[in-house]
Amino acid sequence: MNTIIAADHVSKWYGQIIGLNDVTLTVPSGITGLLGPNGAGKSTFMKLITGQLKPSKGAISVFGEPIWQNPSLYFRIGFCPEQDAFYERMTGLEWVTALVRLNGMSERAAAEMARRALDLVDLAEAAGKKIGAYSKGMRQRVKMAQALAHDPELLILDEPLSGTDPIARRKTIRLIKELGRTGKSVIVSSHILHEIESMTSNILLIHQGRVLAEGDVHQIRDLIDEHPHTVYIKADQTRALARQFLAHDDVLSLKFEDQAVVVQTARPDAFYARLTDLAASGELGAIHEVTSPDDNLQAVFQYLVK
Amino acid sequence: MVSALRIFDLSLGQMLWSRRSLFLAVLVGGPVVLAVAIRAVVLLTPVEMPQIRGARVGGEALFGMMIWLLYIRFIVPVLGVFYGTSLIADEIDDKTITYLFTRPIRRGAILIGKYLAYLACTILLVLPSVVLVYFLIVPLGEGRIGGAFGSLLADLGMLAVGLAGYGAVFALVGARLKRPLVIGLVFAFGWEPAVLLFPGYPKRFTVAYYLQALVPHAMPQDSAVSLLMQVFRDVPSVPLSLASLASITVIALWLASRTVEKREYVLEQ
Amino acid sequence: MPIHDQGYRHYGGDRASHGRSWEVIAKTGIRTFVGKRAFIGLLLVAWFPFFVRAVQIYAAANLPRAAFLAPTPEMFRQFLEQQEIFLFFVTVYVGAGLVANDRRANALQIYLSKPLTRTEYVFGKLAILMTFLLLVTWVPAVVLLLVQIMFAGNFIFFRTNIHLFPAITLFSFIQVLTVSSAMLALSSLSRSSRWVGVLYAALTFFTQAIYGVLYEVTRDSRWSWISVPSDLSQVGDFIFRLPLRYRTPVPVSFLAIAAIVVVSGLILERRVRGVEVVA
Numbered sequence: 001m002n003t004i005i006a007a008d009h010v011s012k013w014y015g016q017i018i019g020l021n022d023v024t025l026t027v028p029s030g031i032t033g034l035l036g037p038n039g040a041g042k043s044t045f046m047k048l049i050t051g052q053l054k055p056s057k058g059a060i061s062v063f064g065e066p067i068w069q070n071p072s073l074y075f076r077i078g079f080c081p082e083q084d085a086f087y088e089r090m091t092g093l094e095w096v097t098a099l100v101r102l103n104g105m106s107e108r109a110a111a112e113m114a115r116r117a118l119d120l121v122d123l124a125e126a127a128g129k130k131i132g133a134y135s136k137g138m139r140q141r142v143k144m145a146q147a148l149a150h151d152p153e154l155l156i157l158d159e160p161l162s163g164t165d166p167i168a169r170r171k172t173i174r175l176i177k178e179l180g181r182t183g184k185s186v187i188v189s190s191h192i193l194h195e196i197e198s199m200t201s202n203i204l205l206i207h208q209g210r211v212l213a214e215g216d217v218h219q220i221r222d223l224i225d226e227h228p229h230t231v232y233i234k235a236d237q238t239r240a241l242a243r244q245f246l247a248h249d250d251v252l253s254l255k256f257e258d259q260a261v262v263v264q265t266a267r268p269d270a271f272y273a274r275l276t277d278l279a280a281s282g283e284l285g286a287i288h289e290v291t292s293p294d295d296n297l298q299a300v301f302q303y304l305v306k
Numbered sequence: 307m308v309s310a311l312r313i314f315d316l317s318l319g320q321m322l323w324s325r326r327s328l329f330l331a332v333l334v335g336g337p338v339v340l341a342v343a344i345r346a347v348v349l350l351t352p353v354e355m356p357q358i359r360g361a362r363v364g365g366e367a368l369f370g371m372m373i374w375l376l377y378i379r380f381i382v383p384v385l386g387v388f389y390g391t392s393l394i395a396d397e398i399d400d401k402t403i404t405y406l407f408t409r410p411i412r413r414g415a416i417l418i419g420k421y422l423a424y425l426a427c428t429i430l431l432v433l434p435s436v437v438l439v440y441f442l443i444v445p446l447g448e449g450r451i452g453g454a455f456g457s458l459l460a461d462l463g464m465l466a467v468g469l470a471g472y473g474a475v476f477a478l479v480g481a482r483l484k485r486p487l488v489i490g491l492v493f494a495f496g497w498e499p500a501v502l503l504f505p506g507y508p509k510r511f512t513v514a515y516y517l518q519a520l521v522p523h524a525m526p527q528d529s530a531v532s533l534l535m536q537v538f539r540d541v542p543s544v545p546l547s548l549a550s551l552a553s554i555t556v557i558a559l560w561l562a563s564r565t566v567e568k569r570e571y572v573l574e575q
Numbered sequence: 576m577p578i579h580d581q582g583y584r585h586y587g588g589d590r591a592s593h594g595r596s597w598e599v600i601a602k603t604g605i606r607t608f609v610g611k612r613a614f615i616g617l618l619l620v621a622w623f624p625f626f627v628r629a630v631q632i633y634a635a636a637n638l639p640r641a642a643f644l645a646p647t648p649e650m651f652r653q654f655l656e657q658q659e660i661f662l663f664f665v666t667v668y669v670g671a672g673l674v675a676n677d678r679r680a681n682a683l684q685i686y687l688s689k690p691l692t693r694t695e696y697v698f699g700k701l702a703i704l705m706t707f708l709l710l711v712t713w714v715p716a717v718v719l720l721l722v723q724i725m726f727a728g729n730f731i732f733f734r735t736n737i738h739l740f741p742a743i744t745l746f747s748f749i750q751v752l753t754v755s756s757a758m759l760a761l762s763s764l765s766r767s768s769r770w771v772g773v774l775y776a777a778l779t780f781f782t783q784a785i786y787g788v789l790y791e792v793t794r795d796s797r798w799s800w801i802s803v804p805s806d807l808s809q810v811g812d813f814i815f816r817l818p819l820r821y822r823t824p825v826p827v828s829f830l831a832i833a834a835i836v837v838v839s840g841l842i843l844e845r846r847v848r849g850v851e852v853v854a
Contacts, residue, residue, distance in 0.1 A: 098315075102316070
């Protein structure tokens, strides 16, 4: 696998605030998910690899060249920023065409490429409407379109699923996977683990400006499974449920809360399977609510940082 | 340069058809409306042409006075301040600068392209207004349109040069400073009028000093400040003024481009 | 109870009565600007003419050769006139973004979803601008009067010109109210404080330029009502009992100023809303 992006002891600070702290990593070709909670440094990293910011220390290279003050690299890069900002009075087609033209294409070629990109993101019908009239999901998609239109080798997408409905989410994920299959490299940032999981198995975990982990997502998932998993169950017959749970050795502990039982289990998959059967049979009364305070990135980070 | 022209293309349409430019068109239309009113009053009523210091003035002198009071002292500096300081600042406030900075175009070319669009837009607004005022006012008091045509061309050239100069200076102000509008207004309506009152070298650090040397009309004595200005006025030659304005424009644009190239823009989340 | 409840507790303290929320907006706004070094610098520069005048008054009171510099009522009028340039810059610096920045951040919805009426919001914003404008007009003028009393060591000048203090107060308030309401109204028209600054510059300088042209053409200063600064100057001369500089009848100048305030109020009434009314 080729190295698309290399960061060598990169730090970035804004006055007294550290955005990234001594980060050294490489991003291979293919789809890479950049995961971290809000404020972790994902956007800072994105801005550094897109040349909008210069590292305070260290060096960043994209395709083997430094990206800062190197505009020629942008022929090969498409960036979809997080912020919701457009030239609102332009139509989607006009806007994407105008941006593609900045890549050196003629007016006709740029318009054709813009149309193709808008079609790819299902905005062909709305291409003639002003962006100011677009819904949130449409605005997100037109941003994707301007990143794709000039057929870049590397796509950098900052929270591309933010604000989209479930159907649009699925379509975007499918698109990103398709782009990966066609040989493009994609870096996608998000703070939601399962979104990234559905796109790629290769992830980078960032927290408080440091890289916590990088590699295969299943390895990360296994880390979660090794760590005891907490499950909150609200039910009619909590004591009966508790008796049932205690019969199995994967349940490490449990406690009662108001009309609920909170269980710690070492094997969450097996536990959920049993719980589903119990709920379906109804033999121990109705189960009203099942949540897991642990099934999120925060829990992973808490485990990784402790 | 090609990149700058592409940015020029993108920005010109935005500037020309924005609501702000429509308002500025109304502002620039103010002198035209005034000229229509003056023409109507002089033609329809038995009012004599005005006198200045006991002498009847013709339309040419009136036109010259309007050029001074409306265009040189207000419209040109204000357009320079407003558009010049906003070249990059507006894109940053709207957070659309990201799309431009992640294109294969040098950042300096983005500034130059926007500057060229500003120049085209303002010239397209201001010069027709001046021409209309010329045709409305100059014929009054037996003025001759043909006779004063040379000074009209000089006025048009002078105003274009003024727009270029002020725009470049305020593009630099906008690229470098955090509150460019206030600084720009202080420069245009505070520093320049103040420094022109006094003898010595400070006035050479203004655009107005060189621009006013290119005006083919006498400065009106509409206030004590104007009278004082005339006492201390030393007028550089036309070639020197043109060369100085060109230098100011080129140097300011170069510095502004360098600033934009090297500066990091951290957008508000 | 030995073990205290650590959960959420309702506020049990005093609440300010209704109609005082504007003070919160005013105090927060004032604190924000006072925290900016550049703005403090501007205010200090705006007080420079005060120090020059104070030195003048001191010299007149203590040096026989400088008696010709003795203060007169005209001096106070001139002082306020000299402060007009700082009035302009402070108005642009403070006022341009007062409502425009809230519109840009969609903060109006948040403000007006609190127990805060639109009137309180407008008064709060007006109070911010008026405070700083009075700080560069009324306050230094009154302090100058006090300085004169202090250096003279008697109240003779003050008693002889007993109208000065009310004149300074009245004119400063009229000037500041006109300028503040106009700027606030312009600020409510846009989301860009830069644009608002230009609009305000147009209102101030362009109307003056238009009057200048009309005066040159007609040689009649009755056109001065067109120019906002000229209206304020005319009113100022009247209040200070000085010869009027324009032939415009004083009531006309007053009416022009009143019209600005009224129109500003109408604009603010339309524009300061929690939601944009499209239809």
